[in-house]
Amino acid sequence: MTRWRPFWSYRIEETEQWLSEMASKGQHFTRINYLSQFEFEQGEKKKSTYLIDYASDTERLTQANWELVWQRKKWTLFTSEQATIFPSKEKAFKRFRTHFLVLVFLLSFLIPFITLPFLMMTILWGSVSYPVIWLAVIAVHGFLFGCIWVVYSYFRKKEKKYLGLPMSQRSKKAIRKMRIGWFYQPYYTKKWLNQLFEEGFELERASNLFFYFVPRSCEKISYEILYENSVNSSYYQLHQEMGWQLKHTSNTSYWNSSIWAMPYNVVEPEPKITYVFEERLQGMKRNLKMSTTIFGFLFLVNGFNFLLQLQINELFRQWNFLTVLTIINFVLSIYCVYFYFKAIQGYRLEKKMLYIEV
Structure with a gap:
């Protein structure tokens, strides 16, 4: 018997639970083919625990009563009835996180390039086509932002579960x-x-x-x-x-x-x-690098949109939707520059104080 389970590598905990439920019904996992189809064979009903791991230490897990059932490249799948060790999902989560960041990065840069053909149609067809074209722009952008939001929400759900975050108590009188x-x-x-x-x-x-x-x-x-x-x-x-x-x-x-x-x-x-001078200085540099990366990315995207919209003929001769977008992009670009300047200023002051303490 085969069951199709797409994106199983991004749903590891759910897939492990599903495999255990299948085993309790007498369907025991044998392999996964290249179409993400899980293959099962009929057997006696039993309570089994399944473990899906990425880049795992196979020898260590087999010594801890885990039985290797299937392996392909870095992916391994184990089963056990009396396991004593449950390894961390850190490596699998890092893979998931990398894929998520790449996808969001590509979708973010895709948005300006999707806008370009609509802008060209506006130039060629004239103002008569504005309502139709911009309805299409809003629909396409809404779809892309919807895709980003769905992926982001699912990723955040997994991330919070992985981190197991503690938080302080909340007071209503704060x-x-x-x-x-x-x-x-x-x-x-x-x-x-x-x-x-x-x-x-x-x-x-x-x-x-x-x-x-x-x-x-x-x-x-x-x-x-x-x-x-x-x-x-x-x-x-x-x-x-x-x-x-x-x-x-x-x-x-x-x-x-x-x-x-x-x-x-x-x-x-x-x-x-930390009281170590090098570690504290490294932490300050890490803060500045993160600000540089974030503001650099935001400035690049907003700056590209701003320059692209400036190329449209008669942009500021009459107020329209493009004029508003251009002003918003310009303000956001100035906002990025201002906060980045404050971040550099704060880094220099904190670094100076650190050297004074030493």
Whole structure:
């Protein structure tokens, strides 16, 4: 018997559960062909646990009572009735994450090129065709953004499950304050948090836009804003074991940003995530590199759209949909330049303070 299961390599946990359910019905897995069809053979009903792994240590797993059933390139599939070791899905998740980033990158650059033929039709056919052409533009872009949203939502669901994120408690009486683009300005954000603490407000939690504060409950507190190129499921657990409280996380395993806090007494030295000079300097450089990559990408996309729309004849002789798009792209480009300048300024100040401490 064969069953078709497309995209099974992106649904590993669901596929493992499905294979166990098939085994309980007497259908035991034998192999996967190149059309993503799972082949089964009839047998006695039994309770079996299945494991799908990517780039696994086969010898170690077989010693832990896992039986190798199928293997192709880096993919392996095991079964067991009394397994003692369940390996991490980190390598499989990294593969999934890479595919997701490539897909989003391609779709993001595809949007301006899809707009180009519609712009050419506008030039050739004149203003009479505006309603029809721009309805088509909106429909195509809506479809692409819908595809990106579906893929992103599924990826985020998998990512949160993989990371197993802990978060602090929420208070209904917390005071909310807005701070736009704080994650690109770690130096100024920490300075702002310390100023509010001195005024009697302690950070309870934060989102990408809002910070929530409650009355301070300790003598002193140390804040750290971290950026990591990638994190795994043990990242949060390790910091919490050191006594740090998680106040914010971007919930992402790539380009992860997080805010940590640790209360301490006046007589104690201010705690740091790391006291090693090279590690702290490397963390600052990592922050700046991430800002450079993000703002560079956004500036490139918005700048390309801006220049493309400027080539259209009579763009600013009359107000239309293209005029609005051009102004929006110009404003977004200026926004990117401004925040990137602030990120560089903050990096230089924090680096200077680090050298003074040493």
